[in-house]
Amino acid sequence: MxxxxxxxxxxxxxxxxxxxxxxxxxxxxxxxxxxxxRFPLLMLDEPPKEEVYGFEPGDPICRxxxxxxxxxxxxxxxxxxxxxxxxxxxxxxxxxGAQPPILMEEFAAVDEVVKNDExxxxxxxxxxxxxxxxxxxxxxxxGDFPIEGIDPARRLVRAASYLRYSPxxxxxxKPIENVVAIVDLNENRVLKVLDGEVVxxxxxxxxxxxxxxxxxxxxxKPLDIVxxxxxxxxxxxxxxxxxxxxxxxxxxxxxxxxxxxxxxxxDGNVRSILYRAALSEMVVPYGDGTxxxxxxxxxxAGEYGMGRNMGALTLGCDCLGEIRYLDAVVADDDGRxxxxxxxxxxxxxxxxxLWKHLDLSTGxxxxxxxxxxxxxxIGTLGNYEYGFYWYFYQxxxxxxxxxxxGVVQTRALPPGGVDDYGTIVATDLSAVNHQHxxxxxxxxxxxxxxxxxxxxxxxxxxPGEANPHLNAFGGTETLLASEQQAQRIIDPLKAxxxxxxxxxxLNRFGRPVAYKLLPEASSLMLAAPESRVAVRARFAxxxxxxxxxxxxxxxxxxDYPNQSTGEDGLARWAAQDRSITDTDVVVWxxxxxxxxxxxxxxxxxxxxxxxxQLLPVGFFDRNPSLDVPPPQAACHxxxxxGE
Ligand SMILES: [Cu+2]
Numbered sequence: 162m163x164x165x166x167x168x169x170x171x172x173x174x175x176x177x178x179x180x181x182x183x184x185x186x187x188x189x190x191x192x193x194x195x196x197x198x199r200f201p202l203l204m205l206d207e208p209p210k211e212e213v214y215g216f217e218p219g220d221p222i223c224r225x226x227x228x229x230x231x232x233x234x235x236x237x238x239x240x241x242x243x244x245x246x247x248x249x250x251x252x253x254x255x256x257x258g259a260q261p262p263i264l265m266e267e268f269a270a271v272d273e274v275v276k277n278d279e280x281x282x283x284x285x286x287x288x289x290x291x292x293x294x295x296x297x298x299x300x301x302x303x304g305d306f307p308i309e310g311i312d313p314a315r316r317l318v319r320a321a322s323y324l325r326y327s328p329x330x331x332x333x334x335k336p337i338e339n340v341v342a343i344v345d346l347n348e349n350r351v352l353k354v355l356d357g358e359v360v361x362x363x364x365x366x367x368x369x370x371x372x373x374x375x376x377x378x379x380x381x382k383p384l385d386i387v388x389x390x391x392x393x394x395x396x397x398x399x400x401x402x403x404x405x406x407x408x409x410x411x412x413x414x415x416x417x418x419x420x421x422x423x424x425x426x427x428d429g430n431v432r433s434i435l436y437r438a439a440l441s442e443m444v445v446p447y448g449d450g451t452x453x454x455x456x457x458x459x460x461x462a463g464e465y466g467m468g469r470n471m472g473a474l475t476l477g478c479d480c481l482g483e484i485r486y487l488d489a490v491v492a493d494d495d496g497r498x499x500x501x502x503x504x505x506x507x508x509x510x511x512x513x514x515l516w517k518h519l520d521l522s523t524g525x526x527x528x529x530x531x532x533x534x535x536x537x538x539i540g541t542l543g544n545y546e547y548g549f550y551w552y553f554y555q556x557x558x559x560x561x562x563x564x565x566x567g568v569v570q571t572r573a574l575p576p577g578g579v580d581d582y583g584t585i586v587a588t589d590l591s592a593v594n595h596q597h598x599x600x601x602x603x604x605x606x607x608x609x610x611x612x613x614x615x616x617x618x619x620x621x622x623x624p625g626e627a628n629p630h631l632n633a634f635g636g637t638e639t640l641l642a643s644e645q646q647a648q649r650i651i652d653p654l655k656a657x658x659x660x661x662x663x664x665x666x667l668n669r670f671g672r673p674v675a676y677k678l679l680p681e682a683s684s685l686m687l688a689a690p691e692s693r694v695a696v697r698a699r700f701a702x703x704x705x706x707x708x709x710x711x712x713x714x715x716x717x718x719x720d721y722p723n724q725s726t727g728e729d730g731l732a733r734w735a736a737q738d739r740s741i742t743d744t745d746v747v748v749w750x751x752x753x754x755x756x757x758x759x760x761x762x763x764x765x766x767x768x769x770x771x772x773x774q775l776l777p778v779g780f781f782d783r784n785p786s787l788d789v790p791p792p793q794a795a796c797h798x799x800x801x802x803g804e
């Protein structure tokens with residue numbers, strides 16, 4: 162099988178096109194009787210951590226593929242691990258009661274099957290819509306809301322409709338209100354059409370393309386980013402190196418952008434920080450109580466596949482400057498490799514000052530420019546765009562940011578009507594209240610695998626001998642010893658953060674080396690804890706969870722949230738209350754945006770951002786960026802008499 166792994170130089174390299182073909186062929190051979198076999202997921206089965214850490218260049222690499230399979234003929238689903246070296250299925254299990262994520266072909270199928278349904282056509286005619294080709298049909302996962310007369314074990318989606326007068330129109334300007342089709346995906350037919358109150362189409366256009374806008378600004382002068390000697394980073398396969406940082410970048414069909422083995426070279430030693438960092442799940446619950454909306458909740462990672470919905474990025478548009486791209490080879494619904502071009506963009510940015518001081522006694526000043534490395538990708542999930550941005554800085558800190566943009570989800574209002582659940586953004590058009598709640602899985606290995614997590618609050622010291630003037634304050638540290646103790650929320654008034662420490666690696670001050678997770682202020686799930694969506698997204702009840710590493714625990718709402726009832730995921734695992742001290746910990750961070758739309762979010766939403774930072778705390782002995790050179794002579798002299 163040497164040919165299979167010819168292009169593979171590291172155990173974490175994503176599956177090659179050949180490997181995807183081989184894995185699918187091995188599975189198909191075993192499943193010859195399944196006429197409508199599909200591959201909702203097919204990707205690298207990530208090797209055990211010990212194997213990765215023990216790997217030396219040139220070592221033989223054991224390659225396995227992991228597939229989630231759906232037999233559309235009977236709705237049965239399976240999970241298979243394929244040994245590519247041995248050319249056989251290494252493990253196989255039936256996924257009783259689980260619905261794999263929605264297939265790409267199902268999006269197209271739903272459009273067709275809905276448009277051919279007489280009940281749906283009648284509902285549209287009742288609203289004066291007769292040109293069905295101009296209707297945009299959006300597919301929505303169904304969650305686990307009971308639907309009268311329909312067996313929840315079927316593979317189901319709902320479909321909402323929008324009218325376009327021209328093919329390039331923004332359909333969300335014209336929601337065809339109160340018409341919802343329920344579709345059985347395996348049987349390819351509409352089971353039911355909800356046809357509620359008729360609401361006229363809102364009158365205004367929501368188009369935002371340059372031709373529709375017309376009068377464009379004319380006072381923008383060119384801004385060119387020039388790096389005459391090229392960028393300062395290097396890419397070897399999936400390994401990226403820049404300014405002492407190194408890490409592996411890949412695209413996972415569910416998680417999207419994945420970083421592996423994030424490390425920093427400190428005085429010749431490559432020191433690990435994170436083994437793996439990626440989105441584990443996200444949910445977009447809508448806060449509208451009506452029949453046409455209350456069920457709308459998208460688990461965009463597990464139900465639709467964040468990585469499968471990444472777009473190709475364009476130079477000068479999505480990224481500016483001296484750009485390098487990474488392509489991804491992804492398996493399609495039939496287990497065939499397809500090339501997703503330019504899905505990851507890598508570039509450097511000037512980011513203002515890194516540090517500065519003007520010595521007032523001499524007038525001399527030292528200042529350094531901050532350069533940051535940006536690794537980004539942008540997914541389109543229905544009406545929304547999510548940009549995922551990792552930033553690496555020269556002082557050993559890193560930042561993760563999600564940029565939210567796209568078109569807000571809308572409903573049509575009766576003429577002159579009001580909306581309790583949203584913001585009116587155009588005549589008789591409301592943008593519905595909703596949240597975007599993300600969960601990042603951060604598998605820390607701070608200077609080694611065995612870490613602990615400490616909560617730090619900055620609080621006043623109690624009055625008394627140590628605080629006679631009542632001004633003293635400090636950081637109080639609480640070790641989070643077990644999974645139950647580690648379910649925490651933010652507290653901005655205490656400047657709360659969480660430190661991931663290595664208890665057996667002390668710095669020169671005798672303190673364990675650490676990185677801290679600095680959260681931003683954000684709300685948690687606003688739907689009641691007993692609501693269907695909250696039960697299915699229990700990860701959204703806390704900002705912080707910590708678990709001991711387990712290879713099967715990858716996704717905060719379980720591997721298969723589509724039509725799930727909410728049993729699987731973080732809350733279930735953490736109920737074991739396992740010890741999380743001085744062990745291989747995984748930190749799960751929940752954060753999000755509670756989006757009450759502004760009129761300015763229409764017809765397309767300017768980017769809103771949310772994220773977190775990871776900063777070294779005693780990981781280095783001092784500011785690790787003293788050796789960043791001044792960009793020009795004037796930056797480290799200054800002052801008339803400073804020379
Ligand atoms: Cu939003």
